[in-house]
Amino acid sequence: MAKESTVDQQLPKLGIAPYLQLMNNTMAKGTDRKSAQMGLLMLWLSDNVLDVIDEDLSAFGITESKLDLLLLLLLHEERELVTPSAIADRLGIRRASVTALLDWLEKRKWIAREQSAKDRRMIHVRITEEGVDLIDNVLPTFWATCASLLDDLDAEERKLFEKILVKLNGSIEKRLGVGR
């Protein structure tokens, strides 16, 4: 039966062991084995975290980066001049990329562009009422999904993890020169 031969040729899950084996053969002298191992796990976990969040958001027809931008606009709503340049700067992407994101969000009426009166080269970007409605719709499940990432940790572990998480995120933000 073809179905079974398909199962037959399935690639077995090897687990982390062969990766560690490979690591021992390919690691530079100065690298700490345990740290590299944990870093690899962090990378895998990170991939998986993004997948979980993507999956959650896809039900709302939006992606993480776009939600991110909408939240940015919401949290800077009172600022009178939020420009594509400032957004690009903040998100660490090019202005041209911001133009594309804004085109997409504008088409769905979740943001609006208005030309600045002071300097007519500049554009003020703001979230619309519909955009706020979307966010109000998305966030309850979004927070629940975020929380669910920690479901398997007990109270003690959560407490320990919190400190570590803040530290790790702080140092990586410094390293990349980013931050929200």
Added chain:
Amino acid sequence: MAKESTVDQQLPKLGIAPYLQLMNNTMAKGTDRKSAQMGLLMLWLSDNVLDVIDEDLSAFGITESKLDLLLLLLLHEERELVTPSAIADRLGIRRASVTALLDWLEKRKWIAREQSAKDRRMIHVRITEEGVDLIDNVLPTFWATCASLLDDLDAEERKLFEKILVKLNGSIEKRLGVGR
């Protein structure tokens, strides 16, 4: 001066506080506040981890997903029949997407395709010597970059974090039905 007005319109980094504020207003009843907060931090950290790794790998002209595929092939090198279908299954993507990845890797001579003699619909995919060379080149820095993610943690924190990391990755893999 224009330069200064650009600085002027820069969006300030707000930190996590306004996100938590927003969370309080938009969270569903049953969601645990602290967990949601930590989940959000995990998401941010995950984004940053992928950025760090991407940056590291870009020096070698390869991306995480392609390295991932090459490692998969390396670790299954002795298997006589590694097909695009099996790869797709394992990576959780479509066969068509695997075709595209393989085209790219084959063009650079890092993998080779050979038709199966037994079933001529099937293709055996293997990593080439050049592919192994690439990996040997990439891995030393790759491991160092992985390890560097934990640079700021002290010995005690690392020990605690390891247990948590294994647990978190285990549960998220189960949830997504993936794994290596």
Added chain:
DNA sequence: GAATTTAGTTAGATAATCTAATTGAATTAC
């Protein structure tokens, strides 16, 4: 007032994914 700088967009590219259709080979069902 001419040259330069700046903001935003457009054009065109690449990567990583998808779905739907196609091709060729193997299997199944009369």
Added chain:
DNA sequence: GTAATTCAATTAGATTATCTAACTAAATTC
């Protein structure tokens, strides 16, 4: 033992998120 079906891989065509380079219009500098 052929006809219909299934299966593996690819192709065609689309989307999202990014990039660089070129362009346009406005503001600033000299």
